[in-house]
Amino acid sequence: MTDNIFVAENIDAGYGDATIVQGVSIRIAEGEIIGIIGPNGSGKSTLIKSFLGFARLFKGRVFFHGKDISGIAPNRAVDLGIGYVPQIDNVFPNLTIAENLDMGAYHRKGGASIKAGIAEIYEMFPELEARKSSPAGNLSGGERQMVAIARAMMAQPKLLFLDEPLASLSPKPASVILSKMKAIKENGIAIAIVEQNVKRVLSVSNRGYVLVNGTCVMEGDADSLFAEDFSEQRFLGLEGKGINSN
Ligand SMILES: Nc1ncnc2c1ncn2[C@@H]1O[C@H](COP(=O)(O)OP(=O)(O)O)[C@@H](O)[C@H]1O
Ligand SMILES: [Mg+2]
Numbered sequence: 167m168t169d170n171i172f173v174a175e176n177i178d179a180g181y182g183d184a185t186i187v188q189g190v191s192i193r194i195a196e197g198e199i200i201g202i203i204g205p206n207g208s209g210k211s212t213l214i215k216s217f218l219g220f221a222r223l224f225k226g227r228v229f230f231h232g233k234d235i236s237g238i239a240p241n242r243a244v245d246l247g248i249g250y251v252p253q254i255d256n257v258f259p260n261l262t263i264a265e266n267l268d269m270g271a272y273h274r275k276g277g278a279s280i281k282a283g284i285a286e287i288y289e290m291f292p293e294l295e296a297r298k299s300s301p302a303g304n305l306s307g308g309e310r311q312m313v314a315i316a317r318a319m320m321a322q323p324k325l326l327f328l329d330e331p332l333a334s335l336s337p338k339p340a341s342v343i344l345s346k347m348k349a350i351k352e353n354g355i356a357i358a359i360v361e362q363n364v365k366r367v368l369s370v371s372n373r374g375y376v377l378v379n380g381t382c383v384m385e386g387d388a389d390s391l392f393a394e395d396f397s398e399q400r401f402l403g404l405e406g407k408g409i410n411s412n
Contacts, residue, residue, distance in 0.1 A: 178225035179216030201367040204377035249323030256314035259303030270320030308339025
């Protein structure tokens with residue numbers, strides 16, 4: 167347990183007085199990638215939003231580095247070292263790539279530190295340096311996703327939550343994004359990826375959790391989940407609800 171950077175126990179979460187997620191527990195070890203998979207509407211986004219103050223946490227406890235952070239405010243989570251890349255509206259389209267990265271560095275003190283941070287980011291994302299003066303709105307879907315991830319990295323997180331980073335990307339840009347995930351992990355940063363692209367996300371994950379109708383129906387290491395047939399009856403028509411097992 168001491169190796170876990172993040173633990174969420176028995177989470178009930180939702181919006182207003184509507185409970186969407188019920189009794190879900192997850193853990194993330196230091197430097198590990200986990201996948202949170204499941205069909206559209208199964209509560210994946212709600213679950214991670216409830217960790218970060220974007221959805222209501224009705225029940226359960228959330229720990230980061232062993233410290234109880236249940237009910238934390240979003241900006242406080244960033245300060246503690248938890249990054250979050252939402253599924254939509256995750257870049258400023260009218261700002262250039264460089265300006266988007268600057269926006270991710272607001273907590274850093276001093277221009278030198280920000281400059282060093284940007285240099286590190288461009289090392290990891292050379293594609294972005296090549297186009298640093300382009301408005302983010304002019305970029306392809308894959309490049310835009312890269313900007314969103316790079317911006318979150320500017321805050322020097324120890325843990326990164328990504329909400330459907332592969333959504334609407336074709337196979338080539340999707341595999342570029344997945345290779346960036348591996349590079350980030352190699353830098354010692356833990357990552358939780360919410361995805362419907364089951365096989366793709368499991369290919370870079372250590373472990374995974376399967377959410378259906380707001381509850382966790384299965385968890386395990388990536389290899390054993392990879393071997394599962396997610397169209398089976400016991401997944402309650404997961405495939406019919408739009409899960410993509412390719
Ligand atoms: N802001 C919101 N207010 C109320 N209900 C919401 C909100 N966002 C999502 N929901 C509902 O929560 C359920 C789960 O949504 P979500 O967590 O986005 O699922 P997933 O990310 O797995 O697709 C859906 O029924 C959705 O309609
Ligand atoms: Mg979602």
